[in-house]
Amino acid sequence: MENLKINQEKITDQDIKRVSKRWILASQITWNYEKMMGVGYLYAILPILRKLYKKSEDLKEMMRNHVQFFNTTPHMGGFILGIDAATEESGGKTAKDAASGIKTGLMGPFAGVGDTIFGVLIPTIFGSIAAYMGQNGNVTGVVIWLLVNIAILIFRYFTTGIGYREGTKLVTSAKDKLDALTHAATLLGITVVGALIPTVVKANIAANFKSGDVTLEGQAIVDQIMPSLVPVLVVAGIYFLLGKKKMTSTKAILIIMVASIVFYAIGLLA
Numbered sequence: 001m002e003n004l005k006i007n008q009e010k011i012t013d014q015d016i017k018r019v020s021k022r023w024i025l026a027s028q029i030t031w032n033y034e035k036m037m038g039v040g041y042l043y044a045i046l047p048i049l050r051k052l053y054k055k056s057e058d059l060k061e062m063m064r065n066h067v068q069f070f071n072t073t074p075h076m077g078g079f080i081l082g083i084d085a086a087t088e089e090s091g092g093k094t095a096k097d098a099a100s101g102i103k104t105g106l107m108g109p110f111a112g113v114g115d116t117i118f119g120v121l122i123p124t125i126f127g128s129i130a131a132y133m134g135q136n137g138n139v140t141g142v143v144i145w146l147l148v149n150i151a152i153l154i155f156r157y158f159t160t161g162i163g164y165r166e167g168t169k170l171v172t173s174a175k176d177k178l179d180a181l182t183h184a185a186t187l188l189g190i191t192v193v194g195a196l197i198p199t200v201v202k203a204n205i206a207a208n209f210k211s212g213d214v215t216l217e218g219q220a221i222v223d224q225i226m227p228s229l230v231p232v233l234v235v236a237g238i239y240f241l242l243g244k245k246k247m248t249s250t251k252a253i254l255i256i257m258v259a260s261i262v263f264y265a266i267g268l269l270a
Contacts, residue, residue, distance in 0.1 A: 009051050011089050011164070018047045019081055020160040024153070027074045036071035041081070048085045058093060065096055072107035073114025075156055080106050082163020122148065125192045132200055197235050198228035205230060206270035
C-alpha cells in the first residue's frame with residue numbers, strides 16, 4: 001500500500017522541464033573517473049525523486065541508487081532520464097532494480113548513436129564548413145556554427161520529455177530509424193569531408209621540368225592527371241597511417257608537419 005501511495009504523485013511537464021534544465025547545466029560538472037556522470041544524473045533527476053518519495057529513508061535509498069556509475073553522450077542522456085522517470089512513477093520503490101537496469105542497458109547504445117552524430121558528424125560537417133568560411137573572412141561561418149549549437153541545445157531540452165512520454169517504446173520503435181539515420185549521416189559526413197579536401201588541404205607541386213626552352217610546371221602536369229591529386233594523396237596517406245597499430249592522430253600530425261617542412265625545403269612542394 002505504501003508504494004501505491006507513493007505512485008499517486010504524478011509527474012508534470014514542469015517537473016520534466018526542471019530535469020531537462022538540470023541535465024543540460026550540470027550533466028558533466030562533477031564528472032569523475034569513479035562514477036563519471038553519476039552525480040550529474042542524480043542532480044538532474046532529484047526533483048522527480050523528491051516528488052515520488054516523501055519519506056526521508058526512501059529518498060536516501062533511491063538517491064544512493066542513482067548516484068552510481070553512469071556515462072553516455074550528454075546529448076542523449078535526457079532520453080534515459082525521461083524513461084527512468086516514467087518507470088519510477090509507475091513502479092515506485094519496486095522499480096528500483098528496473099531503473100538501474102534501464103540506465104545500464106541504455107547508456108551504451110545511446111552513447112554509440114550520440115557520439116557518432118554529435119561528437120563526429122555534426123562537428124565534421126558544419127565545423128568544416130564554418131571553419132573554411134571563417135578562413136576566408138566570411139562571418140557567415142560563425143553564424144552557422146552558432147545556429148547549429150543553438151539547435152542542439154533545443155534538441156537536448158526536449159529529449160527528456162520524449163523519453164518520458166515514449167518510455168521503453170522509444171528504444172524498440174526507433175532502433176531501426178536510428179540505425180538508418182546514423183548510416184545516412186555517416187555517408188553525408190564522408191561526402192562533405194571529401195568535397196572539402198581540395199579547398200582545405202593546400203599542397204601543390206613546386207618543381208618544374210625544363211627541356212631546352214620548354215618549361216613544364218609540375219602542378220600543371222598533375223592537374224591534367226586529376227585536379228587536386230596531391231591533397232587527395234595527402235589525406236589518403238594520413239588515413240593509411242591512422243589504420244596502423246600504435247599510430248595516433250598526434251603522431252600522424254607530427255609526421256605530416258615534418259614531411260611538409262622537408263618537401264618545402266627541397267623545393268618539391270609549395
